[in-house]
Amino acid sequence: MExxxxxxxxxxxxxxxxxxSLNGGKSHPxxxxxxxxxxxxxxxQFPTTKEEEWKYTNISPLLKHSFEPAKRIFKDTEIKVNHxxxxxxxxxxIVFVNGFYSKELSKIKDLPRGVIIKSLADAIKxxxxxxxxxxxxxADFKNHIFTSLSSAFVQDGAFIYVPDGKVVEDPxxxxxxxxxxxxxxxxxxxxxxxxxxxxxxxxxxxxASLAKDDIYFSNSVTEIVTEExxxxxxxxxxxxxxxxxxxxxxxxxxxxxxxFVSHLISFGADISRNDFNSRFNGEGGESMLNGLFLxxxxxxxxxxxxxxxxxPHCNSHEHxxxxxxDSSRGVFNGxxxxxxxxxxxxxFQENNNIILxxxxxxxxxxxxxxxxxxxxxxxGATIGQLDNDAMFYLKSRGIGDDKAKAxxxxxxASDVVRYIKVNPVRDYIEGILKSKFHEDQ
Amino acid sequence: MLLxxxxxxxxxxxxxxLKGINLKVNIGEVHAIMGPNxxxxxxLAQVLAGRExxxxxxxxxxxxxxxxxxxxxxxxAREGVFLAFQYPVEIPGVSNTNLLKTALNEIxxxxxxxxxxxxxxLSLIKSKMKLVxxxxxxxxxxxxEGFSGGEKKRNEIFQMAVLEPKLAVLDETDSGLDxxxxxxxxxxxxxxxxEKNAIVVVTHYQRLLNYIVPDFVHVLYKGKIVRxxxxxxxxxxxxKGYDWIKAPSDSVEVA
Numbered sequence: 197m198e199x200x201x202x203x204x205x206x207x208x209x210x211x212x213x214x215x216x217s218l219n220g221g222k223s224h225p226x227x228x229x230x231x232x233x234x235x236x237x238x239x240x241q242f243p244t245t246k247e248e249e250w251k252y253t254n255i256s257p258l259l260k261h262s263f264e265p266a267k268r269i270f271k272d273t274e275i276k277v278n279h280x281x282x283x284x285x286x287x288x289x290i291v292f293v294n295g296f297y298s299k300e301l302s303k304i305k306d307l308p309r310g311v312i313i314k315s316l317a318d319a320i321k322x323x324x325x326x327x328x329x330x331x332x333x334x335a336d337f338k339n340h341i342f343t344s345l346s347s348a349f350v351q352d353g354a355f356i357y358v359p360d361g362k363v364v365e366d367p368x369x370x371x372x373x374x375x376x377x378x379x380x381x382x383x384x385x386x387x388x389x390x391x392x393x394x395x396x397x398x399x400x401x402x403x404a405s406l407a408k409d410d411i412y413f414s415n416s417v418t419e420i421v422t423e424e425x426x427x428x429x430x431x432x433x434x435x436x437x438x439x440x441x442x443x444x445x446x447x448x449x450x451x452x453x454x455x456f457v458s459h460l461i462s463f464g465a466d467i468s469r470n471d472f473n474s475r476f477n478g479e480g481g482e483s484m485l486n487g488l489f490l491x492x493x494x495x496x497x498x499x500x501x502x503x504x505x506x507x508p509h510c511n512s513h514e515h516x517x518x519x520x521x522d523s524s525r526g527v528f529n530g531x532x533x534x535x536x537x538x539x540x541x542x543x544f545q546e547n548n549n550i551i552l553x554x555x556x557x558x559x560x561x562x563x564x565x566x567x568x569x570x571x572x573x574x575x576g577a578t579i580g581q582l583d584n585d586a587m588f589y590l591k592s593r594g595i596g597d598d599k600a601k602a603x604x605x606x607x608x609a610s611d612v613v614r615y616i617k618v619n620p621v622r623d624y625i626e627g628i629l630k631s632k633f634h635e636d637q
Numbered sequence: 638m639l640l641x642x643x644x645x646x647x648x649x650x651x652x653x654x655l656k657g658i659n660l661k662v663n664i665g666e667v668h669a670i671m672g673p674n675x676x677x678x679x680x681l682a683q684v685l686a687g688r689e690x691x692x693x694x695x696x697x698x699x700x701x702x703x704x705x706x707x708x709x710x711x712x713x714a715r716e717g718v719f720l721a722f723q724y725p726v727e728i729p730g731v732s733n734t735n736l737l738k739t740a741l742n743e744i745x746x747x748x749x750x751x752x753x754x755x756x757x758x759l760s761l762i763k764s765k766m767k768l769v770x771x772x773x774x775x776x777x778x779x780x781x782e783g784f785s786g787g788e789k790k791r792n793e794i795f796q797m798a799v800l801e802p803k804l805a806v807l808d809e810t811d812s813g814l815d816x817x818x819x820x821x822x823x824x825x826x827x828x829x830x831x832e833k834n835a836i837v838v839v840t841h842y843q844r845l846l847n848y849i850v851p852d853f854v855h856v857l858y859k860g861k862i863v864r865x866x867x868x869x870x871x872x873x874x875x876x877k878g879y880d881w882i883k884a885p886s887d888s889v890e891v892a
Contacts, residue, residue, distance in 0.1 A: 594711055596743060599739065607730025
């Protein structure tokens with residue numbers, strides 16, 4: 197624990213430097229959030245595997261590094277982003293390099309009147325009322341040391357606001373590029389998306405590393421509000437370095453009749469932990485959570501989801517799938533709470549995993565807590581190998597062992613990917629899957 | 638000789654199912670293998686296709702002058718062996734066309750032929766679809782997923798039509814089909830029958846043989862072929878039932 201304390205001290209001293217650098221920014225109301233978050237941070241301890249929520253995810257490797265806060269790279273125009281863009285997609289692109297907004301690399305299209313896509317830092321500077329109203333209201337940091345850290349260092353990230361009744365036809369692509377090089381850096385993107393009444397939009401949060409094996413720590417928090425009857429399609433795509441640490445959290449606050457679709461497609465990091473919390477705050481809400489992770493080597497992927505059916509007549513549909521090889525680890529912990537008043541709730545939850553080696557391991561824990569009596573809920577989890585009958589069938593048609601495996605793994609993954617409605621993103625992900633399984637050869 | 642099975646014994650989970658099968662199939666011939674439930678018909682079909690769960694304990698299978706038992710299932714297929722499954726497997730997420738294109742090109746690669754491009758492949762499957770009256774939507778759907786029993790069986794024959802095997806083993810392709818579906822399947826098979834291939838039809842019922850006329854009929858019982866003859870044997874079986882076969886061979890075993 198000595199070590200952990202030291203690491204905490206290091207973060208605290210980084211905060212002191214950060215606060216110092218804020219200069220006049222300290223008088224901004226957001227700074228109150230930072231201050232209470234850092235004092236909360238100093239009270240908390242980094243979790244160990246003794247805690248139920250972290251039982252299978254040992255973060256001690258993360259605590260061995262002393263990460264430095266990332267600095268803005270001024271020559272970011274030299275960075276080639278083309279590789280990370282989706283083919284044939286008309287969209288707004290907002291790029292962050294090491295957590296900082298890059299005006300040069302971003303390309304915001306003409307947007308419907310009132311729609312805002314911009315850097316959170318700029319929005320804070322402008323004292324934007326929507327930011328002041330919502331930022332920090334949903335991602336509760338009280339018992340969460342990483343959210344405390346994020347809230348203490350709130351600085352930049354994406355701020356998207358779609359006013360009432362507006363439809364943003366083209367998807368919004370947020371690209372978080374990390375370029376750590378030899379420096380061990382931490383980046384803390386902080387995002388806020390507010391979808392107004394009857395609005396519609398699609399947002400892609402895309403995390404990528406310029407180098408495959410850079411060591412960095414990305415601690416991201418995204419808060420999402422869907423107002424009445426809003427429709428929001430969200431995709432989180434993780435292509436991190438295999439030596440990176442990613443702690444991600446998303447909190448969704450759904451008002452009456454709103455519809456939220458989430459896709460999490462992850463190719464992992466060294467350790468990646470994704471917390472997803474959503475709350476139905478009005479009747480008639482609908483949410484779909486689709487997840488797919490593929491890990492190999494010694495990667496660990498952990499998804500913790502919590503869907504809170506606080507109001508009646510809401511539907512949630514959750515399906516997470518994992519594909520694991522080598523000595524990789526997977527954790528799925530999905531909790532659905534149906535509150536006493538939440539009658540006529542429909543909640544479906546399923547987690548399926550395929551393990552392709554003897555040393556890979558998945559811990560899955562679907563949980564239902566139901567306090568209402570007129571509900572339809574189901575959950576289930578499977579962990580298995582590839583289906584023998586299907587393998588034999590393919591082989592009996594002349595398809596070799598490796599190719600048959602690749603076809604079946606890809607089919608298993610496609611079952612999640614095919615629900616992604618933004619076609620260019622789906623094609624991009626299909627492309628990654630194809631090259632991963634060498635199906636083209 | 639295309640196929641010669643000599644004294645074949647096979648087990649599953651330690652239980653002996655095949656107890657000395659002998660069978661010779663020449664190119665251009667149609668053979669029917671009949672027998673009551675549990676006689677080992679499907680086991681024979683699965684062993685020919687190379688299913689690992691079945692352990693061959695004795696005997697040999699010579700196919701096209703090669704030791705078939707030494708070939709992997711995929712190499713058997715590449716050498717021209719095709720099994721139409723009794724219970725075709727559903728594979729969600731893999732389209733029929735993707736399966737067939739991959740399979741056909743793997744087979745062609747093995748045989749030293751150039752792979753077909755997308756256009757060539759499409760025109761090939763279009764012509765073959767007509768054979769079994771399969772429509773486009775079914776062909777582009779996931780393999781057998783949500784297909785009716787008849788559609789699954791037609792899909793097997795469709796695959797056979799595309800892959801053009803030398804030896805096709807049809808495992809109870811007729812069971813569960815209504816008479817219309819049976820006609821479609823049998824018509825398809827008859828059109829595929831040629832002087833360059835051989836077909837082994839495994840069936841429980843004589844009915845199919847009204848449509849696919851065999852040159853030879855063999856009756857399998859308790860893991861052995863207990864009687865062989867021409868198509869009239871099938872008619873005799875239909876008339877007298879399997880008890881006619883069971884009685885004498887049971888008594889032989891007792892003695």
